[in-house]
Amino acid sequence: MRILVTGGTGVVGRHVVLTALARGHEVVAASRGGGSPDPRATGRRVDLGTGDGLAAALDGVDTVIDCAHVQTTNAAKAVRWFTEATTRLTNAAKAAGVRHLVVLSIVGIDRIPLGYYKGKLAQEKVALEGPVPATVVRATQFHEFAGQMLDRMRLGPVHLMPAMRVQPIAAAEVATALVDLAEGPATGRADDIGGPSEEYLPDLARAVLKKRGGRGLLIPLPIPGAAGRAGRAGAGLVPDPSGQRGPSFADWLAH
Ligand SMILES: NC(=O)c1ccc[n+]([C@@H]2O[C@H](COP(=O)([O-])OP(=O)(O)OC[C@H]3O[C@@H](n4cnc5c(N)ncnc54)[C@H](OP(=O)(O)O)[C@@H]3O)[C@@H](O)[C@H]2O)c1
DSSP states (O other), X not given: OEEEXXXXXXXXXXXXXXXHHHTTOEEEEXXXXXXXXXXXXXXXXXXXXXXXXXHHHTTTOSEEEEOOOOOOOOHHHHHHHHHHHHHHHHHHHHHTTOOEEXXXXXXXXXXXXXXXXXXXXXXXXXXXXSSSOEEEEEEOOBTTHHHHHXXXXXXXXXXXXXXXXXXXXXXXXXXXXXXXHHHSOOOEEOOOBBOSSOEEHHHXXXXXXXXXTOOSEEEEEOOOHHHHHHHHTTTTOOOOGGGBOOOOHHHHXXX
């Protein structure tokens, strides 16, 4: 089948491209940059913020796996971006004859009132109510998330790190789950997935910093208000063992 991966050059999107190729699918990787993580996949320049390049990239596509991300913590901006981008994507996908849309979301977005999470909730709603049969799967933070946060929340030598309970999962495992879902029929909300054990994000970030040979001060940043309380109560975790996928963060980092 021909699969379009939006955000196909991102942390999880590139694993989705590689996994789909390994399963024998024809793959198109869509991003504003237009690159591809593998020469066997076609890279296409697509801007979900404007729709540029979208119709051409969807030509002949059977299934879309949406792994695009917008960098914001502002609720209004996140809701606007995900609503508009997902509406654009579902309408263009319908017009192109796409049969299935698979969307990657985040565990706990309906219980943890963070601005970005409000955007993800809007994205889920548009996808599930849209004109193309859809599957939405929520995953916990990736093993790669600690490194992403180190890069994003740096003030000179100081790294600010949310003091979060996490249950990280390898992005490659999330990619496997997404391709499995893409190969089946649309099922609406799928079961949540997460990693094998609970961790503390600042500890993971320190381990990544050490592995990178980096220096600097890492300061855990408590998340205030209702979002902090919900996170501390475990709203971002996947307690059901059937939703937990290895490897552990320590094994992943070692290899
Ligand atoms: N990171 C986590 O721990 C985590 C956990 C659970 C779920 N998720 C979800 O997984 C998805 C991917 O996250 P990620 O961490 O892999 O993101 P990422 O590494 O930041 O990658 C984002 C991808 O989206 C593309 N993109 C950004 N803006 C775009 C636009 N306007 N039009 C088209 N493509 C665009 C980027 O390429 P260009 O910049 O070249 O456009 C890139 O390929 C997100 O929906 C996120 O909510 C993430």
